[in-house]
Amino acid sequence: MWWLKDVWVIDPSQNLSGSRDVLVKGGQILEISSSLSEEEVLAKAQGESLETVDGKGKFVFPGLIDVHTHLREPGQEDKEDILSGSRAAVRGGFTTILAMANTQPVIDNRALIEFVRLQGERAGYAHVLPIGTVTKGMLGGELVEMADMKAGGAAAFSDDGKNIQNAEVMRLALEYAKLTGLPIISHCEDKDLAGDGQMRRGMASARMGLKGIPASAESVIVARDLLLAEETGGKLHLAHISTTESVDLIRRAKTRGVDVTAEVNPHHLIFCDEEIRLTDTVLKVNPPLGSRGDRESLIEGLRDGTLDMIATDHAPHTLAEKARPFAEAPFGIASLETALSAIWQYLVLPKRLSLERVIEAWSYSPAQRFGLSGGTLKAGAAADMVLFDPDFSEVIDSAQLVSKARNTPFLQKTLQGFPVMVWVEGQLVQRNRTVL
Amino acid sequence: MKWQRKDILGLEDMSVEDIRHILHTAKVMKEILMRPIKKLPTLKGKSVVNLFYEASTRTRTSFEMAAKVLGADTSSIAVAQSSVSKGESLYDTAKTIQAMRADLVILRHPSSGSANFLADILDSGVINAGDGQHEHPTQALLDIFTMEEQLGDLNGKKVVIVGDVLHSRVARSNAWGLQKLGVNVTFVGPPTLVPVEMEGLGVKLTHDLDGALPGADVVMALRLQLERQKSGLFPSLREYSQLYGLTT
Ligand SMILES: [Zn+2]
Numbered sequence: 001m002w003w004l005k006d007v008w009v010i011d012p013s014q015n016l017s018g019s020r021d022v023l024v025k026g027g028q029i030l031e032i033s034s035s036l037s038e039e040e041v042l043a044k045a046q047g048e049s050l051e052t053v054d055g056k057g058k059f060v061f062p063g064l065i066d067v068h069t070h071l072r073e074p075g076q077e078d079k080e081d082i083l084s085g086s087r088a089a090v091r092g093g094f095t096t097i098l099a100m101a102n103t104q105p106v107i108d109n110r111a112l113i114e115f116v117r118l119q120g121e122r123a124g125y126a127h128v129l130p131i132g133t134v135t136k137g138m139l140g141g142e143l144v145e146m147a148d149m150k151a152g153g154a155a156a157f158s159d160d161g162k163n164i165q166n167a168e169v170m171r172l173a174l175e176y177a178k179l180t181g182l183p184i185i186s187h188c189e190d191k192d193l194a195g196d197g198q199m200r201r202g203m204a205s206a207r208m209g210l211k212g213i214p215a216s217a218e219s220v221i222v223a224r225d226l227l228l229a230e231e232t233g234g235k236l237h238l239a240h241i242s243t244t245e246s247v248d249l250i251r252r253a254k255t256r257g258v259d260v261t262a263e264v265n266p267h268h269l270i271f272c273d274e275e276i277r278l279t280d281t282v283l284k285v286n287p288p289l290g291s292r293g294d295r296e297s298l299i300e301g302l303r304d305g306t307l308d309m310i311a312t313d314h315a316p317h318t319l320a321e322k323a324r325p326f327a328e329a330p331f332g333i334a335s336l337e338t339a340l341s342a343i344w345q346y347l348v349l350p351k352r353l354s355l356e357r358v359i360e361a362w363s364y365s366p367a368q369r370f371g372l373s374g375g376t377l378k379a380g381a382a383a384d385m386v387l388f389d390p391d392f393s394e395v396i397d398s399a400q401l402v403s404k405a406r407n408t409p410f411l412q413k414t415l416q417g418f419p420v421m422v423w424v425e426g427q428l429v430q431r432n433r434t435v436l
Numbered sequence: 437m438k439w440q441r442k443d444i445l446g447l448e449d450m451s452v453e454d455i456r457h458i459l460h461t462a463k464v465m466k467e468i469l470m471r472p473i474k475k476l477p478t479l480k481g482k483s484v485v486n487l488f489y490e491a492s493t494r495t496r497t498s499f500e501m502a503a504k505v506l507g508a509d510t511s512s513i514a515v516a517q518s519s520v521s522k523g524e525s526l527y528d529t530a531k532t533i534q535a536m537r538a539d540l541v542i543l544r545h546p547s548s549g550s551a552n553f554l555a556d557i558l559d560s561g562v563i564n565a566g567d568g569q570h571e572h573p574t575q576a577l578l579d580i581f582t583m584e585e586q587l588g589d590l591n592g593k594k595v596v597i598v599g600d601v602l603h604s605r606v607a608r609s610n611a612w613g614l615q616k617l618g619v620n621v622t623f624v625g626p627p628t629l630v631p632v633e634m635e636g637l638g639v640k641l642t643h644d645l646d647g648a649l650p651g652a653d654v655v656m657a658l659r660l661q662l663e664r665q666k667s668g669l670f671p672s673l674r675e676y677s678q679l680y681g682l683t684t
Contacts, residue, residue: 198548203636207448209548209569209608212633278549278570279556323527325547327568 001025001045002426003036004387007055011062012360013376022060024383027426031379053421057391061359062375063095063126063384063422064340065366067185068160068239068263068311070332071097071128073119074112075104080316080334080404082119082128088314088336088403089126090429093419095384096127096366096374097314097336101138102161108133108144110152117153125429127384129155129372134173134184140164143176150180155370158185160239163221165191170225174234183237183261183369186225188246189287193217198327200273200288208278210326213288219245226253229260237369238262240313242287244297251306261369263311264298266339270346271295271409281322281329282409285315299352302361309365310358312339316405334405338396340388342410344417387421394418394433402435443555443562446571447613455577455613462581469505479508482539486512487529487554488565489545495565495575499542508540526550530557543567548605569603576609580617583654591618596648598624598680599658600669602631607658611637624648625680628669645680657682 002024009020009032016032023030023044030044041050071085080088082099089097099116101107107116113130120128132154136142138161146157157177163186164170170186177184194217199205201212222238226249229236241247241262250262265285273289283289290298301307315332322329335342340362347353367375374384393416398406422430429436437457447455468474484503488496496512503510513529526545533541540561543551548568555562566572583590595614601607601623611621621639623630630641642648649655660676670676 201633203633206602206631206633207608207636209567209571209605211569279552320525320527324525325545325550325553325568327547327549328525 001030001048001050002423003041003050003052004055004060005052007053007058007060007387009060009377010356010359011377012356012364013062014378017356022377024385024423024426027383029377029379029381029383032377053387055387057389058420059355059388059390060377061386061388062363062377063386063424064093064362065096065372065375066094066312066314066336066362067098067156067237067309067366067370069097069099069314069336070102070316071099072103072316074115078318078404082116083123084402084404085314085316085336086120086123086125086128087435088401090422090424091402091433091435092337093340093386093388093422094126094336095386095422095424096129096372098129098131098155098370100160101131101133101158106133106138107131108136108138110145110148113149113152113154125435126424127374129153131156131158131160131185133157134159134164135169138162140166140169143173146177146180146182150182154182155372156182156185156237158187158239160185160187163187163189163191167224167228171228171232174228174232174236177234181235181371183235185237185239186221187239188218188221188225190217190220193220197288198284199276200290202273202291204273204276210278215243215245215290215294218287219243219249222246222249226250226258226260230256230258233259236260240265240268240287240311241298241301241307242268242290242294244294247297247301247306251301254306261308261365262306263309264302264307265311265313266335266343267333267409268298269295269302270342278326281324281326282333282407282411284326284329284331285333286331299347303353303357308361308369310343310362311366312336316403317407319406322407332407333409334403334407337401337403338408338410338415340419341415341417344390345415349417383423383426385423386419388417389420390417392416392418392420400433443551444573445551445555445562445564447573447576447609447616448571450573450613452616455580455616458577459581459584462577474505475507476505477507479503479506482508483537484508484510484540484542485533485536485538486510486542487515487533487544488512489515490566492544492566495544499565526554527557530554533560534558566605569605569608571609572605573609573613575606576613579606579610579656580613587653590614593653594620594622594651595654595656596622596624596652597656597658598645598682600629600660600664601625601634601658602629603661603664604658608637610656611639615639622648626670626676629664655682
């Protein structure tokens with residue numbers, strides 16, 4: 001049994017933000033209450049061994065749920081695999097991660113869904129939930145067997161990494177997915193507008209002579225998918241929103257009652273295109289970093305609920321792949337181990353976002369939208385839980401990272417505010433930054 | 437002045453003093469090249485590697501000749517364009533060059549930023565002979581040298597650059613270098629090839645050639661690649677030359 005004393009509990013599922021004691025027993029939250037005496041706690045332990053944690057000055061909140069990670073297994077295990085990715089997850093405070101389907105082969109049938117799920121269970125760290133593709137072979141044509149894949153454990157469907165260019169296929173997907181109740185996750189990118197662009201089209205791209213991707217490459221597809229979701233009544237989730245125009249479109253669609261949720265990535269909330277240097281491929285990401293104005297719109301959208309969740313889009317790559325001239329390096333930032341800390345340091349400390357909103361957007365909202373357990377510390381819930389020390393600072397060091405990837409913009413930089421204990425179903429899986 | 441730079445990667449981050457120093461040296465060198473015996477010991481014992489990922493006989497030969505005149509040993513690594521994506525990466529090639537202990541590497545490469553990338557890895561100096569659509573500093577320095585020969589001091593002069601500036605490393609390098617010398621630079625072309633974000637280079641933009649020409653001291657016409665028509669950036673050579681062709 002665990003007794004977390006005098007800890008600041010943030011649990012958006014019960015509108016709770018305050019100093020409490022938390023008791024965990026048998027893998028579940030036993031209770032959250034004030035000023036328990038040792039006798040009371042020992043009585044509740046009923047002989048089970050008791051570990052007490054002094055929570056003063058620290059926060060506890062539900063384990064984060066990341067709806068957008070690339071774990072690269074099967075097929076690209078040189079970048080990451082399910083074991084290393086789920087270890088990186090718990091090191092970063094995530095107890096549930098959704099694994100994107102653009103592996104090799106792509107996850108487009110039940111057998112592969114079950115493989116990913118089982119690999120997650122074998123790893124035994126974060127809960128790993130597979131996302132299936134929307135179309136067979138992720139080719140944007142025929143739909144996958146959604147009902148069968150849901151029975152095998154699929155949490156959602158997405159051709160992420162590519163966009164379904166054919167609007168009729170997208171419309172049919174939104175219709176057919178109703179059988180499953182699961183959302184279609186859309187990676188909004190018009191292929192022709194994006195072209196072979198390398199970063200957001202703007203003054204920075206013009207200056208460096210890098211081919212630009214206009215903001216409209218995202219927002220025209222956001223508009224299309226919102227209209228299709230509205231017409232079909234389908235369940236739509238928009239991945240990695242990055243432009244002002246997209247935020248406006250989503251805000252308006254929500255007032256019309258469209259069944260849509262949207263996520264934003266930490267790097268789009270923190271960086272912008274003018275920070276990109278020609279030799280710094282670590283900030284090369286898709287969708288590309290936008291303007292300062294876009295960044296402000298995203299923060300505003302997250303504050304007012306237009307953007308429902310934060311998701312990492314953890315995209316691990318090897319050093320060799322990123323050590324190339326800008327145009328030849330792959331898109332993506334590895335972020336599971338640094339994302340929460342970066343959001344704390346860049347957005348919560350400067351009071352741009354409340355910690356309560358961050359936790360809601362990174363645990364409760366994803367659990368609600370994807371119908372997942374977790375995202376709550378209510379009594380009886382599985383104890384997926386994070387103890388966060390706002391004063392703990394760490395140099396992001398290659399030797400400490402447990403992900404296989406090193407493509408993080410924070411490498412060799414100091415971040416402050418880290419998860420120092422993480423439990424999955426009451427089992428301690430990370431302590432003092434070390435994965436157990 | 438003493439030359440402090442390891443590399444010449446672009447004119448955006450080159451100081452006015454450095455630019456003037458190069459222009460001055462070029463003037464002296466030009467005189468030497470007019471002599472019957474044009475061989476200098478300046479780079480004797482030094483090795484210069486030409487690393488060309490794009491075919492360009494003219495640029496490569498110019499660099500080779502320059503190195504030979506200065507007494508350096510030169511070698512060439514020509515990499516066929518087709519093998520770039522499959523074969524050795526630029527990073528691997530850089531490691532090989534590092535092992536060869538070259539003193540100077542001349543790089544021509546289709547990716548913007550590749551010269552900066554190489555310079556970060558190598559101890560040897562790197563001269564950018566054109567990287568993607570980013571910079572072509574030596575070409576721009578030559579253009580500026582020629583303009584100074586014709587016009588003298590360029591401060592306050594007006595240079596008009598016409599054509600596909602969006603895809604032009606020569607236009608970018610000229611814009612940076614000329615503006616540092618006090619030149620007013622104007623880019624002219626259709627909005628698809630001279631988009632508004634090019635203002636980020638500090639230059640004036642216009643789509644009207646006739647309006648831009650009065651008062652211009654120099655007009656530079658950029659080469660137009662026909663593949664731009666196929667990708668829809670302009671409708672036809674006919675209309676393009678009507679609007680942006682230079683006729684006397
Ligand atoms: Zn995506």
